C-alpha cells in the first residue's frame with residue numbers, strides 16, 4: 187500500500203516537473219487578460235478558467251471588492267498565468283494597463299420576472315465608466331462585453347470609444363457564445379448526437395427573440411420536425427430565463443456563462459496569436475443586415491474581427507424570426523447609443 191502511494195507521489199512529481207518544463211518552453215507570446223467584475227458569480231469561475239488557459243501569461247482581476255481573495259486563490263493554481271488582484275476605482279488603471287483582452291462581466295444580474303433590458307439603468311452606467319477606463323489605459327485591447335443587456339451595452343461601449351477617439355469596431359465584441367453553447371446542447375440532446383460534434387450558428391442579438399439559432403445550418407444535420415425546431419428555438423431564446431427561474435432570485439447563469447466566456451476569450455487570444463480559421467459567433471458592428479450591430483459568425487485574427495460572415499440560406503421559419511427580431515434589436519441598440527450620447 188505504502189509502496190503504491192510512494193509510486194503515485196513519484197509519478198505525480200515527475201509529471202509536474204515535466205509540466206514546468208513545458209511551460210518554460212512554450213512558444214505562446216505574452217498575453218495579458220483582464221476581468222472586470224472578477225469577484226462576481228461569472229467573474230470567479232471565468233477567472234479560474236482563464237488561469238487554466240496556457241495562452242494567458244498575466245491575469246488581472248478587478249472588482250469593487252473581493253478581488254484580493256479571488257486573486258490569491260487563483261494564483262495557487264500551477265499554470266502559466268501570473269495573477270494580480272485589484273480593487274476600487276483607484277486601481278482600475280493598473281488593472282487595465284497593457285491588456286490584450288478585457289472581459290467585462292461587471293454589473294447586476296436578473297431576478298425572476300425581469301427582462302435583460304430591466305438591467306439597463308444600472309448596468310449602462312457601469313459599462314460606460316469601465317469602457318472610459320479601457321479607452322484610457324488599454325485602447326488597443328479586444329473588449330469582450332458580457333454585461334447585460336448586451337444588445338445595448340455594446341453600442342454604449344462603441345460610443346464611449348468613439349468619444350475617446352479610440353474606437354476600432356474590429357476590437358469590440360458582445361459575447362453571445364452562451365447562446366451557441368445552449369443551442370448545441372439542446373440540439374444534440376434532441377437529435378441524439380454526440381454534443382462535441384455538433385455546431386449551430388446563432389445570430390441576431392442576446393435577448394429573447396433577438397436570439398436566432400439557425401438549426402437549418404446545424405452540423406451534423408438531423409431529421410427533426412418543424413415542431414421540434416420551433417421548440418428548440420424557443421428553448422434557446424429562453425435559456426437565460428430558464429436559469430434565472432431555477433435560481434429563484436439568486437442571479438442568472440454563471441457557470442455556463444463562465445465556460446462560454448472562456449471559449450470566446452480563448453478564440454480572441456488564438457486570433458491575436460495568428461492561429462488560422464478561428465470562427466465564433468459574436469455581436470459586432472456589422473453590415474450583414476441594415477442594423478448597425480448584429481451577431482453572426484466572425485473570423486478572429488491579429489486585429490480582432492478579420493471577417494464577418496453573412497447569414498447564408500435561412501429556412502422560412504428563420505427568415506420570419508429574422509424580420510421579427512430586427513424591431514426589438516434596433517430599439518435596444520438605439521437606446522444604448524442615446525444613453526451614451528446623453529451622458530457624454
Ligand SMILES: NC(=O)C1=CN([C@@H]2O[C@H](COP(=O)(O)OP(=O)(O)OC[C@H]3O[C@@H](n4cnc5c(N)ncnc54)[C@H](O)[C@@H]3O)[C@@H](O)[C@H]2O)C=CC1
Nearest residue numbers: 223225226227228249250292293294295332333334364443
Ligand atoms: N452575455 C451573456 O450571455 C450573459 C451575461 N450575463 C450578465 O453578466 C453580468 C454579471 O452577472 P453575475 O456575474 O451573475 O453578477 P454578480 O452580481 O454575481 O457579479 C457582478 C460583479 O460585478 C461587480 N461590479 C459591479 N459594478 C462594478 C464596477 N463598476 N467595476 C467592477 N466590478 C463591478 C460586482 O461587484 C460583482 O462582483 C450581469 O449583467 C448578467 O446579466 C449573465 C449571463 C450571461
Ligand SMILES: O=C([O-])CC(=O)C(=O)O
Nearest residue numbers: 296364425426427438439
Ligand atoms: O438571462 C440572463 O439574464 C443572463 C443571460 O444573459 C443568459 O443567461 O443568457
